[in-house]
Structures are given as structure tokens and as C-alpha cells.
Amino acid sequence: MQIEIVEGDITTQDVDVVVNAANSSLLGGGGVDGAIHRAGGPEILAECRALRAGHLGGGLPVGRAVATTAGRMTARWVVHTVGPVFSAEEDRSALLTACHRNSLLAAAELGAETVAFPAISTGVFRWPLDSAARIALAAVREPVGSVRLVRFVLSGEAAFRAFSEA
Numbered sequence: 001m002q003i004e005i006v007e008g009d010i011t012t013q014d015v016d017v018v019v020n021a022a023n024s025s026l027l028g029g030g031g032v033d034g035a036i037h038r039a040g041g042p043e044i045l046a047e048c049r050a051l052r053a054g055h056l057g058g059g060l061p062v063g064r065a066v067a068t069t070a071g072r073m074t075a076r077w078v079v080h081t082v083g084p085v086f087s088a089e090e091d092r093s094a095l096l097t098a099c100h101r102n103s104l105l106a107a108a109e110l111g112a113e114t115v116a117f118p119a120i121s122t123g124v125f126r127w128p129l130d131s132a133a134r135i136a137l138a139a140v141r142e143p144v145g146s147v148r149l150v151r152f153v154l155s156g157e158a159a160f161r162a163f164s165e166a
């Protein structure tokens, strides 16, 4: 896998798939989720509502991933995944790995070649950046189907530095 690390805004990336750090409701939130829905427009939310009305009636479980349109973003699709909330008592790193692997599998099912990830779980879900960066990078090293490029698009200098060092 070719892996790139950049500082920037994930909503303006020229890639096939933008991964969203969503919440289980799929009905929008703050952080990168809010930015993706604002940039992509109402078509994304409409597809999320349809998923909730269909096979995801109970919401999207932590660690799983599901695709929708990217609306008016440059990307073709958004793959929504739900990261684990960080816990100091319980090791939830397998769930964070699963978010990345299942997002790549969903992207490969679409025939995507290029995928942009945010730093999943490092915002409202409080996962320490250095640890999240190590887990995320280890999770995407193995090739998955058609996907040949993973780009981590980090918001802010601290996140960029953590991923670069990892």
C-alpha cells in the first residue's frame, strides 16, 4: 500500500473515497462528520437516513463501515465508520483497527483506488494521537483489493506530527 500523510481538510481531497469518523446514528455530528456533511450537501444525509430505514435500523455498530455518495465533494463516495471511544481501562484498539480494515474493504467493494482517512477517534472520542496513529498505520499496511493509495489527512500540526513520527 502507498501511504501518504498530509495536513489539511479531508473534504477537498481528490480521492475516490473519503472516510468519515461518524457516530452510530449516521445522522450527522460535529468534527469531521459535520465538515463532510456540510461539504457534500444533503444527499449524504438522505442516503444515511435510507440506510437507517433499511438494514441499519439499529445504527452502525462501532468498528463497522458503510458507503454512501459523497454528494458534491470531489470524492465519489463517503465510507462512514464508527470509531471506539477511548478507554484507559479497556483496550479497544482492535475496534480501531477494524474501522480501518472495514473501511478499506468497503472502498474495495466499490472498486476504489484512493482512500482518504481522518484521524478516527482522536477528536470527541479522545484517543491519544500517538497511539491512534500507530494503530491506524498498522491497519492499512496490507493491500486490500483495488485500493492502492491511503492518504491520512490530518487537521492540525499535532496530528500531522503524530502520524509522521509513527
Ligand code: ADP
Pocket: 008, 009, 010, 011, 021, 022, 030, 031, 032, 033, 035, 083, 118, 119, 120, 121, 122, 123, 124, 125, 126, 153, 154, 155, 156, 159
Ligand atoms: P471522533 O468522534 O472519531 O473522535 P472527530 O470528528 O471528533 O471524530 O475527530 C476526528 C479527527 O478529525 C480529529 O483529529 C479532528 O481534528 C479531525 N478533523 C476535524 N475536521 C476535519 C477536517 N475537515 N479534515 C480532516 N480532519 C478533520
